[in-house]
Amino acid sequence: MVPARSGPAAPSAAVLVLPGGGYERHADHEAEPVAEWLASLGIHAFVLRYRVAPHRHPAPLWDAKAALAWIRSGRHGLTVDGSRVGVLGFSAGGHLAATLAAGVPTGDDALDVNGSRPDLSILCYPVVSFESAVHQGSINNLLGATQSPELLAGLSAERTVTGQTPPAFIWHTSDDSAVDAGHSLRYALALRAARIPAELHVFPHGRHGLGLAAGVAGVERWTELCATWLAGHGWTSG
Template structure:
């Protein structure tokens, strides 16, 4: 059965050809979903020959691990081919914006939900794309995301356990990351710390920091400099054999 809140945008490739798939997680501070980071992004991925699935995961008042459980269920279902699309199960990734980037990074880390049916290898992505992500719950924090995901006064152990830069291991998938240097909502340190953690774990990564640009740009069409992120990401995907 298709997980709630999931919708598909098929790749623009000949019918029957197996293509990679990417799960899109829009941002919104774990309070809402930013529509411009959802279907428009899926349409861009589709134009690259990649099946795209948009997940509107549970947000506040739901707490952790509800969003992570939704994302794991969605990723496993995409691999199952229950949707009828020709998905290459060995090439299933995740793309997240802002708080959706945090969800993508925790998904990549294999953080458990406590549900054995969900905490399986098929619920981890093969690569990850993080766009101005929330990463750390300990340094330069985005307090709104913490409050909405964990409620009031979460324990230090929980904050550390959900700080994605602390959960990177050699099993973490390769990442493409971008941020703007003057992001006033989610500090660029989040992306820098995650990239450094990947380097220390010998996980391949590509990081782009653009000089200027507000938070929440999405595809950033028409935003000088930053709009190149989609081109750069497409080239990175091509290098990993994900372009059809």
């Protein structure tokens, strides 16, 4: 993995971008274009094309944790503030981002440490639950035929929120026919129950997979809203 785009020379925030694609592929419009937008805010941006099917869990999560550790390490040569490293994920990439934020273990002790959690997360029409209104394609691609109730519960991000889960910005569209908006609602409610700050936007209309949503009435405002939220956390100059 290499930096997609970088921000200023002074130490700044960084965000790991996880494109969607149902754990089957990677949606290009949710990758480098998103990194370009983050760079325009003065944030270092890294795109990760994590392993997808036929690879199974925990391979994608291992990739994401390793990438987060690498970003914090500074070995890429950029001036990253290690206390401000976040994650942004779309759809199945949103699921990966949420499990990363929850500290779901991979079984690798070197990676499963507190430093492998992001400091905040941005979830865009995320797959969250593997138990309610499920996106079966993501489950099948990530788990294959091994879908025990315990594993499905353990990978349902709304169940894994704790007091250590970082703040989140979440958005969805109400009439998303691929991933039900209830996924975002469940995650936001779980964060609220754990007293974790969260901002949730559910736009009335818009298909699944909009990415930056340029030119899509109403939904295109998500980047502006998110930039304001990031500024409020001290991640941009406002």
